[in-house]
Amino acid sequence: MFVLPDEHQPARLFAPTIRYFPRLTLSSRAAATVALGQPELNVTVAGVTESRAAEQVEYEQPAAPSFLFDLDGTLIDSVYQHVIAWRNALAKLDINLSVWRIHRRIGMSGGLFVSALLRETGRSLSAHDIELLQQDHAAEYLAQVDSVTALPGAPQLLATLTSFGVRWAIATSGRRVMAEQALRLLDLPADVPMVTRDMVQHAKPDPDLFLAAAALIGVDPRSAWVVGDSVWDLLAARRAGALGVGLLSGGYGREELERAGAYRVYNDPAELLLRADELGVRNLASTPDGTD
Amino acid sequence: MFVLPDEHQPARLFAPTIRYFPRLTLSSRAAATVALGQPELNVTVAGVTESRAAEQVEYEQPAAPSFLFDLDGTLIDSVYQHVIAWRNALAKLDINLSVWRIHRRIGMSGGLFVSALLRETGRSLSAHDIELLQQDHAAEYLAQVDSVTALPGAPQLLATLTSFGVRWAIATSGRRVMAEQALRLLDLPADVPMVTRDMVQHAKPDPDLFLAAAALIGVDPRSAWVVGDSVWDLLAARRAGALGVGLLSGGYGREELERAGAYRVYNDPAELLLRADELGVRNLASTPDGTD
Numbered sequence: 001m002f003v004l005p006d007e008h009q010p011a012r013l014f015a016p017t018i019r020y021f022p023r024l025t026l027s028s029r030a031a032a033t034v035a036l037g038q039p040e041l042n043v044t045v046a047g048v049t050e051s052r053a054a055e056q057v058e059y060e061q062p063a064a065p066s067f068l069f070d071l072d073g074t075l076i077d078s079v080y081q082h083v084i085a086w087r088n089a090l091a092k093l094d095i096n097l098s099v100w101r102i103h104r105r106i107g108m109s110g111g112l113f114v115s116a117l118l119r120e121t122g123r124s125l126s127a128h129d130i131e132l133l134q135q136d137h138a139a140e141y142l143a144q145v146d147s148v149t150a151l152p153g154a155p156q157l158l159a160t161l162t163s164f165g166v167r168w169a170i171a172t173s174g175r176r177v178m179a180e181q182a183l184r185l186l187d188l189p190a191d192v193p194m195v196t197r198d199m200v201q202h203a204k205p206d207p208d209l210f211l212a213a214a215a216l217i218g219v220d221p222r223s224a225w226v227v228g229d230s231v232w233d234l235l236a237a238r239r240a241g242a243l244g245v246g247l248l249s250g251g252y253g254r255e256e257l258e259r260a261g262a263y264r265v266y267n268d269p270a271e272l273l274l275r276a277d278e279l280g281v282r283n284l285a286s287t288p289d290g291t292d
Numbered sequence: 293m294f295v296l297p298d299e300h301q302p303a304r305l306f307a308p309t310i311r312y313f314p315r316l317t318l319s320s321r322a323a324a325t326v327a328l329g330q331p332e333l334n335v336t337v338a339g340v341t342e343s344r345a346a347e348q349v350e351y352e353q354p355a356a357p358s359f360l361f362d363l364d365g366t367l368i369d370s371v372y373q374h375v376i377a378w379r380n381a382l383a384k385l386d387i388n389l390s391v392w393r394i395h396r397r398i399g400m401s402g403g404l405f406v407s408a409l410l411r412e413t414g415r416s417l418s419a420h421d422i423e424l425l426q427q428d429h430a431a432e433y434l435a436q437v438d439s440v441t442a443l444p445g446a447p448q449l450l451a452t453l454t455s456f457g458v459r460w461a462i463a464t465s466g467r468r469v470m471a472e473q474a475l476r477l478l479d480l481p482a483d484v485p486m487v488t489r490d491m492v493q494h495a496k497p498d499p500d501l502f503l504a505a506a507a508l509i510g511v512d513p514r515s516a517w518v519v520g521d522s523v524w525d526l527l528a529a530r531r532a533g534a535l536g537v538g539l540l541s542g543g544y545g546r547e548e549l550e551r552a553g554a555y556r557v558y559n560d561p562a563e564l565l566l567r568a569d570e571l572g573v574r575n576l577a578s579t580p581d582g583t584d
Contacts, residue, residue, distance in 0.1 A: 079392075080372060080379070080391045080392075083372055084373070084439075087439060088439060091439065096441060098369050098443060099543070100371075100543040103372070147376075147379060248392060249392050250392065251395050253545025253548045254545075255545055255547030256547065268390060
């Protein structure tokens with residue numbers, strides 16, 4: 001079944017000059033096995049000649065990775081305070097929704113959020129009531145804002161990316177005035193690249209926020225990692241052509257993030273920093289910035 | 293491969309007199325296929341004779357189902373308020389934990405909860421500090437208790453079970469004084485069967501609370517449904533020999549509840565009431581009590 005092409009120089013198949021192994025040069029029946037833990041490295045390959053495989057292959061280098069970060073639940077620990085603030089604001093309009101249903105909608109555009117909640121309750125609200133609701137939510141949130149902190153590793157992650165020259169931006173469904181408060185928690189200046197709800201036509205799960213953030217820092221969204229804590233981030237990432245990374249720090253389960261398309265799921269920014277090599281950003285965690 | 297035992301009376305295999313089909317009468321190679329959507333019902337069976345299958349089988353009737361309910365996140369909508377209360381109480385001791393990590397521990401015994409959180413932070417606390425922490429959590433929770441309501445369908449579910457003569461009890465990791473507040477939200481008298489943290493040696497995920505609740509209403513835990521919103525309920529259910537039913541109303545993901553062993557997962561008590569036939573309690577939802 002399997003043919004060993006060259007017993008004497010098997011390692012040449014995986015020589016360091018080969019960085020890209022095109023799928024199409026292997027027939028569909030081809031198989032490669034590397035038996036480790038033996039004194040000699042045995043390579044068994046069928047369907048491709050050894051000399052062809054050992055040649056260097058010209059290919060387009062992948063673009064340098066960049067990052068587009070959601071804010072609430074991804075960089076700052078504010079999701080539960082937002083949830084309670086929405087619950088209280090809705091209750092004042094006599095809309096009594098179970099709190100977990102509000103949690104599951106956080107991170108959507110405010111408009112979609114309100115529509116979705118009203119659909120679940122069978123209620124309708126005037127434009128005036130919706131404006132009141134959003135103001136009330138802001139007031140309820142600001143009353144609790146002292147308990148909001150940066151998520152573990154978030155300031156370090158952003159500082160380390162900057163020091164490595166990796167481009168990044170923030171893209172949040174929140175309004176500018178709320179987002180600027182968060183920048184202080186993250187030790188960031190006010191002029192950091194950030195796209196807020198008021199700067200785009202549609203919020204998540206539409207891709208606008210991430211497309212605008214990519215444009216702002218001059219990167220192709222297809223080479224960017226979208227990092228977010230909710231399914232809405234991950235769905236918007238896919239619509240933007242980007243790969244999504246999920247964080248558990250917004251309180252959602254690992255499986256729901258994976259099912260929404262997360263390439264990887266980490267606990268929080270601290271763990272992402274530690275495992276950034278999985279995202280093609282090497283040696284981040286080995287710097288002094290990255291370890292504390 | 294497959295043998296059709298009797299072409300003329302294939303439907304007798306599924307005659308209404310057969311309520312129990314013992315596995316051991318089928319050989320391991322046996323297979324049954326029912327082709328639906330055809331004018332005739334075709335049944336193909338191998339490895340069992342048609343006459344044997346059509347006999348009535350004597351067997352032990354399963355016990356009538358009963359229910360052991362968790363309280364917070366299962367019957368009342370209090371999880372997020374508890375989470376924020378713990379966050380604020382811990383912050384006063386300068387323990388800054390991400391809020392999602394607190395959420396993931398809610399529903400454990402208070403002792404295990406504090407140990408788990410301290411392990412994650414590498415801190416230790418004196419017995420005095422732990423007592424202060426629990427008092428502070430209670431005070432922070434009570435400050436928000438006005439925003440706590442019954443979950444949709446909870447009062448109706450309990451009233452309907454009672455009117456059908458289905459036995460049920462409440463088993464909560466919370467203290468008596470907190471739990472009694474909840475009874476009012478559920479339109480329940482103070483003497484309802486309820487086991488609280490102070491009545492057993494260990495809380496969830498130990499099985500004590502559910503074993504005590506089953507004893508209190510005189511049922512075998514193996515015939516009881518444990519209904520809860522957290523993985524700790526479902527793990528404790530398995531240790532009590534009971535089957536667990538998960539509710540999403542505590543804010544956890546469906547998949548994490550399924551992975552912890554949930555037999556079924558519903559949104560909230562209202563959906564459980566609607567689908568109680570899946571738990572062997574028939575016609576609950578068809579009563580006037582069950583539909584509103």
